[in-house]
Structure formats: C-alpha cells, structure tokens
Amino acid sequence: MAISHENLPISNLLYIMTTDPFLPTHVPAERVVARVGLVSDTHMPDRCADFPPPLFQVLDGVDLILHAGDVGELWVLDRLSAIAPVVAVHGNDDSVDARQELPYQQVVMVAGRRILLWHSHYENWREERVSRQGNDLRPKLARSVERGVRASADVVVFGHWHIPLVWRQDGVTVINPGALASGNEVSRQLHQTVALLYLLVDGGLEVVHVDLARPGQPFVPSIDWDASFQAALNQFSASIFTPELTAAIPYLAANLSPDLVERIRLIVPNLARRVWAGELPQLDESTLLDALRQVPELSTEDKDQIDQLLRSAPWMTNTTTM
Numbered sequence: 001m002a003i004s005h006e007n008l009p010i011s012n013l014l015y016i017m018t019t020d021p022f023l024p025t026h027v028p029a030e031r032v033v034a035r036v037g038l039v040s041d042t043h044m045p046d047r048c049a050d051f052p053p054p055l056f057q058v059l060d061g062v063d064l065i066l067h068a069g070d071v072g073e074l075w076v077l078d079r080l081s082a083i084a085p086v087v088a089v090h091g092n093d094d095s096v097d098a099r100q101e102l103p104y105q106q107v108v109m110v111a112g113r114r115i116l117l118w119h120s121h122y123e124n125w126r127e128e129r130v131s132r133q134g135n136d137l138r139p140k141l142a143r144s145v146e147r148g149v150r151a152s153a154d155v156v157v158f159g160h161w162h163i164p165l166v167w168r169q170d171g172v173t174v175i176n177p178g179a180l181a182s183g184n185e186v187s188r189q190l191h192q193t194v195a196l197l198y199l200l201v202d203g204g205l206e207v208v209h210v211d212l213a214r215p216g217q218p219f220v221p222s223i224d225w226d227a228s229f230q231a232a233l234n235q236f237s238a239s240i241f242t243p244e245l246t247a248a249i250p251y252l253a254a255n256l257s258p259d260l261v262e263r264i265r266l267i268v269p270n271l272a273r274r275v276w277a278g279e280l281p282q283l284d285e286s287t288l289l290d291a292l293r294q295v296p297e298l299s300t301e302d303k304d305q306i307d308q309l310l311r312s313a314p315w316m317t318n319t320t321t322m
C-alpha cells in the first residue's frame with residue numbers, strides 16, 4: 001500500500017496547519033507530508049469493551065491508521081476506519097477472524113517512506129515462550145531493527161509489549177504505540193496510549209505518544225534502556241490482584257483440588273472486567289470471596305474450605321468470612 005503526500009486530502013493538511021495540538025513546536029506545519037495514527041493491542045471486546053472516547057479526538061485528521069496487532073474482533077478496524085483508512089496485522093493473542101484475515105506483517109509506503117508493521121511475536125509458540133525468558137531490552141528491540149533493515153524500512157511499528165517507546169538504531173526508528181487493553185487476563189494497563197507519526201518533507205520524522213487519560217498533552221515515555229524489560233513493563237502494567245491475594249494464589253492452588261482451582265479461575269475474567277472498567281482498583285480477597293458466594297456449583301463445604309485457607313494464611317489481614 002502506498003500513499004503520497006500529493007494525494008493527501010487538503011482537509012488533513014489544513015488540520016495540521018491550524019489545529020493540531022500534538023505537532024512538536026519546533027516543527028513547522030508546512031514540513032509535514034503525512035500524519036499517521038498508531039494503535040495496538042486493543043483486545044476488544046474481551047479485555048477492553050470499547051474505545052476510550054478521547055482516541056477519536058487524538059486521531060482526528062490523520063491520513064492513515066496502522067494497527068500493530070491483537071486487534072480482537074474485526075469490527076474494531078471498521079470503527080477506526082471511520083477516522084481514516086486502516087492497515088492492520090494480527091497478533092499472537094488475536095481472535096480467530098483476525099488471525100485468519102490479517103497478515104503477520106505488512107510493508108506500507110507513505111509519502112515515499114517505507115514502514116514495516118508487525119506485532120513482533122514469534123509465530124511458533126515454543127519460540128515465543130523461549131523469547132520471554134530474556135529480560136534485557138536491547139536484544140529484544142534488535143529483532144525489530146533487524147526486521148526493518150531486511151525490509152529496507154525507515155520505520156518499524158510493533159505491538160505486543162504494551163510499552164510505549166521509540167528506539168533508533170541502524171537507521172531504523174522502532175515505535176511501539178503502547179496499548180489500550182491489558183497484556184493478559186490478570187493484569188491491568190496503567191496507561192492507555194496511542195502514537196502519532198509525523199513524516200516530514202525532508203525525510204525526517206517525529207513521534208508523539210498520547211495518554212488517553214490526559215489527551216490534551218503529549219505523553220513522553222521514560223524508558224531506562226539499560227534496565228530490564230520487566231522494569232519498563234511495570235510502568236505500564238500491574239496485577240489486577242492486591243499483593244495479599246497475589247501471595248495467596250499459589251497457596252490456594254497447592255491446597256485445593258484441581259477442580260476447585262479451575263472453578264475459581266473461571267470467575268476471574270468477570271472480576272477482571274470490573275477492574276479494567278474502573279469499578280474496582282484491584283481484586284482483594286473479600287471481592288473474590290463475595291464472588292464465590294454467588295457460584296451455585298460450589299458447595300458450602302467448598303466455600304468454607306476456601307474461606308479457611310484464606311483466613312489461615314499469615315499475610316491475609318482483611319478477609320471476610322463466607
């Protein structure tokens with residue numbers, strides 16, 4: 001797919017020149033030849049019920065939207081296409097339809113610039129699992145750099161990490177826009193972010209991230225490149241459980257039957273949605289016990305056993321008796 005600045009709608013160019021609140025002040029509006037919206041990891045509707053309304057404000061006037069995978073259901077792209085044309089790839093944790101209809105990676109040409117779009121996961125789940133064992137940021141980023149060099153791309157846009165960042169190496173600018181949804185069923189995304197990519201007439205580019213909770217100003221990710229991947233992730237992702245309940249989970253798993261552990265696991269997604277929706281700050285033991293009370297398949301004996309285990313754990317200080 002190729003887009004030339006000569007073919008960009010005049011309305012979009014006028015938007016940049018007159019109303020764009022995110023264009024860096026040192027960049028004259030007339031130098032911008034394309035403005036691209038970058039989105040990733042929407043995971044809709046399983047982990048994010050709908051777009052935060054500020055997203056449409058932030059992406060208003062872009063010429064193109066790139067979605068870097070883990071879309072969720074394909075209607076997500078339909079909604080985004082009401083703003084601008086959309087190019088998307090699938091992720092490792094995508095819906096069946098998204099994996100079937102969207103490619104693993106895509107090269108997009110915009111205003112004479114080559115952009116490689118991918119989620120960055122390994123297609124083989126064993127390789128993906130091995131890749132998660134390392135905790136150094138730079139080797140992980142090198143994989144996207146190498147992919148960009150191979151495609152002769154100026155820019156690589158990737159998702160998967162849920163960490164907004166910009167990294168430059170070997171003539172390639174690597175961008176992660178961040179995420180709207182959590183990285184898994186037991187975490188919560190602390191910052192819902194997207195990014196704007198400005199392509200300039202002289203071949204330069206600018207990247208601006210926006211935290212959708214504070215859409216009136218740019219968001220500057222603070223990444224310590226010499227620290228661990230986990231340290232970077234911890235700025236943007238946290239457990240849905242309180243520390244006490246986090247400590248209790250392996251304790252419960254070791255002392256309950258597998259069938260009972262599975263029944264507990266099945267109620268967690270509904271509780272997680274309450275955290276993602278902002279109804280609860282985190283899940284604590286009282287919330288879990290209240291939810292278990294409502295499960296008709298659990299016997300009184302099962303509930304009493306779970307209650308006793310939680311109350312007997314030394315780190316539990318605020319458990320409500322069932």
